[in-house]
Amino acid sequence: MAKYARGTVKDFPNFDAKADAETLRKAMKGLGTDEEPILKILTSRSNAQRQEVAVAFKTLYGRDLVDDLKSELTGKVETLMVSLMRPARLYDAHALKHAIKGAGTNEKVLNEILASRTPAEIKMIKDVYQEEYEANLEDHITSDTSGFYQRMLVVLLQAGRDPDGPINESLVEQDAQELFRAGELKWGTDEEKFITILGTRSISHLRKVFDKYMTIAGFHIEETIDRETSGELEKLLLAVVKCVRSVPAYFAESLFYAMKGAGTDDDTLIRIIVTRSEIDLLDIRQAFRRDFAKSLYHAIQKDTSGDYKKGLLLLCGGEDD
Structure with a gap:
């Protein structure tokens, strides 16, 4: 897998899998659990390093680290720590x-x-x-x-999206016109046209198509998708368009709505923070601050609690002033 530079979690310097395994065992041994070292270690090691810690843990104690975490932790912090341990x-x-x-x-x-x-x-x-x-x-x-x-x-x-390359301006014009005809100019909608173009064209090509579409229609393609489709197809097409425009902005919006209103969508919160922590969480934080006028750190602080909150904040990696 490609090495990404915009994550909040990177390989821990002077990493010692054996020492980490010993610290974790000590934190979980006997009566009661010391959550602090568990959170500190698992949120500051890369996923590859966590896998090494799990191997060292089994080698030293003949015990499965994930099983021990499940038996010693509960609720959302358990889900978060077990998610971090998944390869x-x-x-x-x-x-x-x-x-x-x-x-x-x-x-x-x-x-x-x-x-x-x-x-x-x-x-x-x-x-x-x-x-x-x-x-x-x-x-x-x-x-x-x-x-x-x-x-x-x-x-x-099918993973058959065209690779990014030189832009063919006439194809950009053609695709934008076809999307306009398939939605706004048609009685009913030609969903197939949306599926083919949005599912197979390159990212850089589609960005140009969206700009051209705006020129032709006088509004964004998202508005057409909203009007012309419904249900899960609408949600999926909108997710594709948002990811073409900016993957970090898409995830920032998902995180915002996961914490908006009564109750928090913890599954989404955990999944995005864990999966993007080594890829582009710094970019997601930037997009969150820009689009929602507050920091992701602040939003997590406000909407979560206890050790679960501590773990998420450590992965988030800091405030964006």
């Missing part, structure tokens, strides 16, 4: 598996992951899913979804 390459496959497992489908998770990941990341998710669950991700998703929503998911699962 990075497995995280998305595991989240998708749980989104389509059992009665009902968690479309929010499908939309978020498939709209925001690169073609290379989607290919890896499919391989890992096959390896872990001995099942085809596309088969599982298609058996749980239907209609144009299913078709858009299948297009994204």
Whole structure:
């Protein structure tokens, strides 16, 4: 996987897996649990380093670190720490598996992951899913979804988006006109046209298409999607458009709504903070401050509590003044 430079969590300098394992065992041994060192270690080590700590823990004590965390911690802080211990390459496959497992489908998770990941990341998710669950991700998703929503998911699962390259201005014009005709100028909507263009064109091409669309229509493509589609297809198309414009801004908005109003969507909060902590959480923080006039740190501080809050704040990595 590519090394990203905009994460809040990086490889810990002078890392010692054995010393970390010993500290964690001491924190969980005997009566009561000392949460402080657990939070401190697991939020300041990279995912690869956490995996080394888990190996050292088993080697030294013959115990499974994740099992011990589950038995010593409870509630949201347990979910957060166990999520941090999941190997990075497995995280998305595991989240998708749980989104389509059992009665009902968690479309929010499908939309978020498939709209925001690169073609290379989607290919890896499919391989890992096959390896872990001995099942085809596309088969599982298609058996749980239907209609144009299913078709858009299948297009994204092909990971066939064009790579970024020189922009063909005449194709930009053509795609913008076709999207306009498929929505605003048509009685009903040609959903297929939206699916093909939004699901297969390169990111840099689509940004130009959105600008051209604004010139032709006099309003943003998001407004057309809002008017011309509905339900999960609308949510997925909007997620794709937002991610084309800016993945960090998309995640900043998701985090804002996860903490807005009564009750917090902790699953979304944990999933985004954990999965983006080594990739682009600094950019997400910047977008959050710009778009919502407050810092992500402040929002977490206000909407969470206890050790769960401490853990999230440590991963968040600081205030944006």
